[in-house]
Amino acid sequence: MHSRTVLSIGCIGCGNMGGAILAGFAERASHTLYGYDLDRERMRPLIAKGVRAVADMISLVRGATMVIIALKPHLVEQVLREIKPHLKSETLLLSVAAGVSLDSLKQAVDGACPVVRVMPNTPALVGAGMYALCLDDPALKMEQKKTVMELFGSIGTAVELPDEKFNAFTAVFGAGPAYVFYMMQSLTQAAVTLGFTKTEAARLVNVLFAGSAKLAQGTEADHAALQDMVCSPGGVTICGINYMDRRGMRGCIVDAVLAAYMRGLDLEKIV
Ligand SMILES: NC(=O)c1ccc[n+]([C@@H]2O[C@H](COP(=O)([O-])OP(=O)(O)OC[C@H]3O[C@@H](n4cnc5c(N)ncnc54)[C@H](OP(=O)(O)O)[C@@H]3O)[C@@H](O)[C@H]2O)c1
Structure with missing residues (x-):
């Protein structure tokens, strides 16, 4: 073949x-x-x-x-x-x-x-x-x-x-689209809060994710370096990032994936 x-x-x-x-x-x-x-x-x-x-x-x-x-x-x-x-x-x-x-x-x-x-x-x-x-x-x-x-x-x-x-692949990349859409929904909600219509916000969020993925795929720079590119000293973005860090967002995402992973292990015993 x-x-x-x-x-x-x-x-x-x-x-x-x-x-x-x-x-x-x-x-x-x-x-x-x-x-x-x-x-x-x-x-x-x-x-x-x-x-x-x-x-x-x-x-x-x-x-x-x-x-x-x-x-x-x-x-x-x-x-x-x-x-x-x-x-x-x-x-x-x-x-x-x-x-x-x-x-x-x-x-x-x-x-x-x-x-x-x-x-x-x-x-x-x-x-x-x-x-x-x-x-x-x-x-x-x-x-x-x-x-x-x-x-x-x-x-x-x-x-x-x-x-x-x-199971690890499933917890990160099989389930992954749901995590990405969760983040997309959250940003849409934030944009609506700041006065964008939901349609406009959702369309722009789609462009944001597609553009960011294209940028990441087209460079050797890792995600942290790409994040730093947006965080000017004393600027707007670093304040948003600081807030996420204070709330433990990164740990929360890691724990969410681990929860999915554990569930995958349980289900494998049942199927
Ligand atoms: N969707 C995802 O995101 C995703 C991601 C990764 C892996 N998977 C895996 O992909 C598999 C399929 O998921 P899916 O979302 O594609 O399911 P799905 O949309 O429900 O498709 C399964 C199809 O098979 C039909 N079917 C049931 N019994 C059959 C039989 N004996 N012979 C022929 N056809 C039969 C069903 O018809 P009826 O509806 O009439 O029963 C249905 O049309 C699952 O094992 C899932 O774990 C799915």
């Missing part, structure tokens, strides 16, 4: 995440794409992008060389049990289900084919997602690892991570 080869990719569950991934592949590459979802309406926008709707998941598994499971975590084990007899050793199985470890996936397919655990985040919906990929299954060939990294790299940012780092 090679990235320049046309792949045959099937996705079981074409909701938010499965739909975003298939839509990304449809826009950026010429692979043959299949989708299966219990909710037929979910398939409509994907069919318009060239994804073929499959009537049942067994046909999808038989036809695809790469099968992506994008179902709610509690459904994964049951579905894997159903498709297992139809998996071929050359099939590559990927799961984006949060909290379902590589070991659970491997156990469920019982060596029928290699498995890859993937953790995306919601900017995937606009082709700007992050994908943590666990390529620890010894059954994976080098070429398959390369193909998967390139494939997800073509629709966002792909990072290879060992399974034991997935």
Whole structure:
């Protein structure tokens, strides 16, 4: 399997995440794409992008060389049990289900084919997602690892991570968009307090975040140096930063992520 080869990719569950991934592949590459979802309406926008709707998941598994499971975590084990007899050793199985470890996936397919655990985040919906990929299954060939990294790299940012780092990745970057939107909402609220309309404030806050991210991505300077650039001695910004420091904002953000991390560990025991 090679990235320049046309792949045959099937996705079981074409909701938010499965739909975003298939839509990304449809826009950026010429692979043959299949989708299966219990909710037929979910398939409509994907069919318009060239994804073929499959009537049942067994046909999808038989036809695809790469099968992506994008179902709610509690459904994964049951579905894997159903498709297992139809998996071929050359099939590559990927799961984006949060909290379902590589070991659970491997156990469920019982060596029928290699498995890859993937953790995306919601900017995937606009082709700007992050994908943590666990390529620890010894059954994976080098070429398959390369193909998967390139494939997800073509629709966002792909990072290879060992399974034991997935909870940390989820707590920071999987949950991350919610933290960012929380900060965006708070700044919008502050702008409204100072007399901007909510629409105007929200639009400008979007520009602020996009611009700041672009600035950070385009420089070697770290975040602290970029913050210092705005904090002139005796100026306005340093007073705002001092207030946040006095209130322990940084510690609060670190603790929020740790709380999410602990919850992730608990959920992993349940799934
Ligand atoms: N959304 C995120 O931000 C995010 C981030 C990282 C990881 N994930 C992971 O991605 C996975 C999918 O999440 P999601 O937000 O995309 O869920 P979703 O929008 O609910 O999509 C799942 C889809 O699968 C369908 N479905 C249920 N059982 C099925 C079956 N047996 N065969 C085929 N289709 C079936 C559902 O239909 P019904 O609605 O009719 O049941 C639904 O349309 C989850 O495991 C989640 O942990 C999500």
